[in-house]
Amino acid sequence: MKSLFFRRIWLIVWLVFAISGCTTVGDYYDKWFGSSNRLKPAELVALKPSISLKVNWQGNVGGADNFVFTPAVSDASVYAAGAAGQVARFDASSGKQLSRFETKTRISGGVGTDGKTLLFGTPRGEVLAFDINGKPLWKVQLASEVLSAPRIEQDIVVVRSGDSRIVGLDLATGARKWTYQRAMPPLTVRTHAGVAPYGGAVFAGYPGGRLVALSSLNGNVGWESTVALPKGATELERVADVAGLPVMDGKQICAVAYQGRVACFDMFKGSTLWARDISSVAGLGIDGRSVYVSDDKSAVVAFDKNTGSSLWKQDKLYGRSISGPVASGPYVVVADFQGYVHYLSREDGSFVARIATDGSPVIAQPMAIAGGILIQTRNGGIFSITVQ
Numbered sequence: 001m002k003s004l005f006f007r008r009i010w011l012i013v014w015l016v017f018a019i020s021g022c023t024t025v026g027d028y029y030d031k032w033f034g035s036s037n038r039l040k041p042a043e044l045v046a047l048k049p050s051i052s053l054k055v056n057w058q059g060n061v062g063g064a065d066n067f068v069f070t071p072a073v074s075d076a077s078v079y080a081a082g083a084a085g086q087v088a089r090f091d092a093s094s095g096k097q098l099s100r101f102e103t104k105t106r107i108s109g110g111v112g113t114d115g116k117t118l119l120f121g122t123p124r125g126e127v128l129a130f131d132i133n134g135k136p137l138w139k140v141q142l143a144s145e146v147l148s149a150p151r152i153e154q155d156i157v158v159v160r161s162g163d164s165r166i167v168g169l170d171l172a173t174g175a176r177k178w179t180y181q182r183a184m185p186p187l188t189v190r191t192h193a194g195v196a197p198y199g200g201a202v203f204a205g206y207p208g209g210r211l212v213a214l215s216s217l218n219g220n221v222g223w224e225s226t227v228a229l230p231k232g233a234t235e236l237e238r239v240a241d242v243a244g245l246p247v248m249d250g251k252q253i254c255a256v257a258y259q260g261r262v263a264c265f266d267m268f269k270g271s272t273l274w275a276r277d278i279s280s281v282a283g284l285g286i287d288g289r290s291v292y293v294s295d296d297k298s299a300v301v302a303f304d305k306n307t308g309s310s311l312w313k314q315d316k317l318y319g320r321s322i323s324g325p326v327a328s329g330p331y332v333v334v335a336d337f338q339g340y341v342h343y344l345s346r347e348d349g350s351f352v353a354r355i356a357t358d359g360s361p362v363i364a365q366p367m368a369i370a371g372g373i374l375i376q377t378r379n380g381g382i383f384s385i386t387v388q
Helices: 001-022 025-033
Strands: 054-059 070-076 077-081 086-093 097-102 119-120 126-131 137-141 150-152 156-160 165-168 176-180 196-198 202-208 208-215 221-226 240-248 252-257 260-266 273-278 284-288 290-294 302-306 310-314 326-328 332-335 340-345 351-356 365-370 374-378 383-385
Touching: 001 326, 054 086, 054 351, 077 383, 126 156, 150 196, 196 240, 202 240, 202 252, 208 240, 221 260, 240 284, 252 284, 260 290, 284 326, 302 332, 326 365, 326 374, 340 383
Parallel strands: none
Antiparallel strands: 054 383, 070 077, 077 086, 086 097, 119 126, 126 137, 150 156, 156 165, 165 176, 196 202, 202 208, 208 221, 240 252, 252 260, 260 273, 284 290, 290 302, 302 310, 326 332, 332 340, 340 351, 365 374, 374 383
């Protein structure tokens, strides 16, 4: 009974105090109940690396505060931003800083770009558009804070706000084209996940375990499917929100829910291909063979992409608040609350290498880029990491 009580208190703290900004559950749990009640993070196991990693280049754009920032890559450039409004452009190969400017307002998510226009959201619910040299183009006010990077699909800027509305804006002018809204359950997990565009559609996961496909041109619903069904007698137990962005391979799309399941669907029909029970708040990754999930205890689990059968589980990062996984060549990559980046074998999940960044948490999912991965840390560090 005591463990159940603390588990429920832990979730209450997470859900209630998260309204002040995206942060790790452990931060609030430590603050209010002390470290003795928190899951003790596993010590890193001794590792004899089988590959050699190096930081190809690094930069800094300022801290993320309590938000989650993701960089963007376009036309051989990396665009990154920090909470105070600093925006920098780096050469993707060398890391040379090509330009830098200030938005002159706080921002609260990553960068969205098509290589010509840069887009940002703010805690006050604004969407800001600049050219790549920092010239303001337009500003639009939404109803709630914007916690994720705006995305561009078919000259429509698609933005998700904190109240889970999805809005389509004209790329050239910012004029509103459409709005999608749905009823929300009483309790939800505050998330920085936005939308995933593909082929004229945008896909988004929702509280209550739902995944929707919308037309980017008019916001019409193409299909809606169930990732997980809420279970339990109380509202806390029935929280089953889709975590992170859905991932896709051109034929199928997969998503994962907290206190729910990982499920894959036919991308065009929305029909369920397979589903397996698992809980995650960090998200998932995909490659040509497997779907990878970072579960809520910081284990990485691999499933066969076609059948959903379990392939392997790596649980030696227990309690380390790992990021969502990303597939990079023959490796699966996650990062943790101390800024370590871990490379796992995609064959069996064994550790093959580890590299440190700046010591601050990596909340945003690593990004696969040509020749390696890209990391943005809570302290604003941008790291391009490659295998030598």
